[in-house]
Amino acid sequence: MDDPGSRRVTRPGGRSARVRSDVHSAVSALQSENPLAEITMARIAERSGVHLGTLYRRWGSVDGVLLDVVSERLSARSPVPDTGDYANDLREYARQAAEDLAGSEGVLLLRTLVSVRLGDGGSLPPALSRRFDELQHMLDRAAARGETVPTSEEVFELVIAPLCASLLFGTDPPPVDRLVERVDLLAAHAAHAEGT
Template sequence: MCLETSKRPGGRSARVRDAVRQATLAELAEHGYGGLTVENVAERSGVHKTTVYRRWGSVEGLISDALELARDEPWPVPDTGTIEDDLRGVARLVRNGFDDPELGPVSSAFVAAATQHPDAARALHDFFMARHDQAADVVRRAIARGELPDTVDVREVIRVAVAPIYYRLFVAYEPVTERDADRAADAALAAARAGVL
């Protein structure tokens, strides 16, 4: 099976890419990064193995492509009317994503892949940049409402709010409670208000 060029958006190439992406996510959810294989993705997607190898090259290529496609998907950024609740909502979204039985293993696999391969690391970086930019809307709204100074780095507030969650999960290997997520958001907000961010 030969992939067609991108001249036919929504054509066979898009269907193949979507099938492979869905198969990659399903395999990651079931087997994690360590159990992901090109062969299993090909079988699950119904796309010939040689096509998958030619287009994606490796497991890391599959992961990078899945992250690239996910990068621009909308994210349910909170809009409660206060920066405190919005920032806590962002931190809870991250925490709940890793706690979700289907999404959690996939998200963890993306992080694991990024520690092992530079292409996956670049794709994860780009994914986070897009997510941080989307989430930074809560900070932009807070600045417009006069809750934060206009000198604050809107993306840095988000990074500081979610970083403790990643630290607990992937460095300390500790569970993250809702209270932990709230505390991380509150610390980021205090730093923003103090002019540190």
């Protein structure tokens, strides 16, 4: 039997969307007024008018809320490109990711992601699953045009992981062109393997 929670359906613009919007607004306001360590579920509940139990049920922790907020901001600011050409899409995706991770939102994303993932070894949080789905859609479009593309996991390993590592260790991020070159080599290798 399916897990009832996995079939939850939300209506665009319904109560669920209003709750999420209220919580996101509250977190943004709290972030502008307080150090991150002082943002608690109780303060988010008070500021947003959303019941504390609802926050825990939907997000699980402060880090779960923060991850949802920052992921939404990054998705809005950096939509997955659709130029009609895989190489250009990937180059733009890598450029956006490098810019996003280099800013304060990137630090917050990494911090909350580490905390959420350490606390729950299960599946990816919904906020990140959406982003992976968007990346996969970009790759699927390219494949439908007949282009040879890597998997989303390979793009993550070759583009996102080096950017995250540079952020974690305080080193300069690799140039975007070098990241894209790595994926291009992988795609060329895959195309060659298909041809043999």
